Amino acid sequence: MTQVTDHGGGVRSIRVPIPDNPLGHTLVYLADTDAGPVLVDTGWDDPASWDTLVRGITACGTAVEEIHGVVVTHHHPDHHGLSGRVREASGAWIAMHAADAAIVRRTRETRPEGWFGYMAAKLEASGAPEEHIAPLRGTHRSVRRTGTLPGFSPALPDREIVPGELLPLPGRRLRAIWTPGHTPGHVCLHLEETHPDRLPGNGRLFSGDHLLPRITPHIGLYEDPDTHGRPVHANGIEGLGEIADPLGDYLDSLERVGRLGPAEVLPAHQHAFTDAPSRVAELLAHHEERLTGLLALLSVPLTPWQLAERMEWNRPWADIPHGSRNIAVSEAEAHIRRLVKLGRAEAVTDSDPVTYVAV
Template sequence: MDVISLGNEEFEGRNNAYLLDGETTTLVDTGIATPRTRTQLREGLAEHGHDFSGLDAIVLTHFHPDHAGLTGEIQAASGATVYAHVDDAPLIERDEGALAELDDRRHTLFEQWGMPDAEREELLAFLDSHEGIAGEPARVTRIEDGDGIEVGDLVLETVHTPGHAAGLCCFEFSEGREAFVGDAILPVYTPNVGGADVRVEAPLERYLDSLRTLVARDYERVWPGHRDVIEEPTERARFIVDHHRERTERVLSVLSEGPANAWAVSAALFGDLEGIHVMHGPGEAFAHLDHLERNGVVERDGREYVLVDDPDLEALIPPA
């Protein structure tokens, strides 16, 4: 297995694509559809004696453009089979109905979150100007939790870990001791929940469940979608659970001062935001507020959330 490092100035920094060489030459994630990243991926493949046309399969951790953007172009050049979870497949295929539903959901939530008009226009302009990074549509072979994907001498077992994205999957190998984890856990920062994929219902609850899945799997090491290999993934997953408990405590502190909407809570947590973070910040705040509402700690009155109970934080978000 070879790591191909790809630039990503549009979002969160360096991406990883993973090349599995052998009878079935496979790429795990493809990078964002920009000229710079396309060149880097071509050069990385060439270092190992491959090009786009020689790939047999592409395995995608999730639909986000910095992981799937070049997929359609590569498939057009190679005829490669593309595997992705059933929940993300319509977006990778650029299905008009699925894209319209995503757009409608975003607009509904932006209103519910209390996003001011100026920031909303800024965000929509950013999204429109970056529409091309999603690349060309691809034909997707749909997979689900527990499915095995044969790639040469390896079988990748699909482990569905929703939260950051509805269809985010990890793919374990080496007799279950290692895995490609996409953005399920990352080595430096914590994956966004709530804004990164507004289709996810109960986003924080689902993400915490996914983190507990990774703890239960207890991998020796994992290969993330960004930056470097994670050598102690179980501890990293536990750290992120604890991080979300601490963030929930901060959200409760904001609400103790009076009712607030997701935008106001986001401002208290993250300050001023720009670019994609105009969506990610209030989305993360919403994920926590939604979790508190589902557990009877807050009530929503229109756009605002009102604190109605003083929770036991460890009962609300137990350690993993």
């Protein structure tokens, strides 16, 4: 059964399923404009997800062929996956921040085996055991033989979301706010209009994955197979700017959103909520507590893999599946990089794989 929620003021959300994922669904938002309906995100590229999205758009009183544009909060497949199909069906434009658009271009240009080779090398450098890396090496060889890559081919955006500027949506005031951290080009979208129920605060915020009511968004290192394991830089483009500190980016972005004080947050997962400043304070406290705990673990030198093994997750390390362990290690590396940036940890000279220790 299609689940559509009317949030008032010409904004509805559609629960688009994510196959085989504990998140369950992505909240795709449809906003009326004088030029036609616009989607904020589109959901995962899967036949059942597409059918749900199309039915949901119809339940909103329009049709997928009438979609005027797609605004993508970030490049992840549960947000950007169906954007290409929407454009094919309607001729809609697709807009994305330049840093994430660069990732989409490089993803499309990278040979399939490049992704698996990159991930294997990255995990090896983190100290992962060979038995964990071996399946990726096997997939690498299989892809080389078949020339296929499981998953999705992200659509190239044709418009750029410029931070601080209003999007060209007649009849609406939707301003882009750059909130890097979850991805280098993540954006929140501030609807600078009086709340339809007159709730106190500063408009409404489409928050993507940046600010969620009960989930702490994943913050890992920005990944790019073209860097061959070298650090990605702060603007998401290798070779320019300072080396990225994704957790630092995220914390800075959180504080900006907290100061904005929207009356209501419309996130991409779970449900809409109010009191954004309190949620921001909870997330800031969570990450400070986690950094303090990691410093205690780093009283002895540890690789990122060893640190991830010792960190507290929502289940024991032995019960975490292969793909989720890769995500956990990336999150450990992002926290290590933050500690190094703060001068609270450092790499041990000549360690291989590299280990880190508190200072």
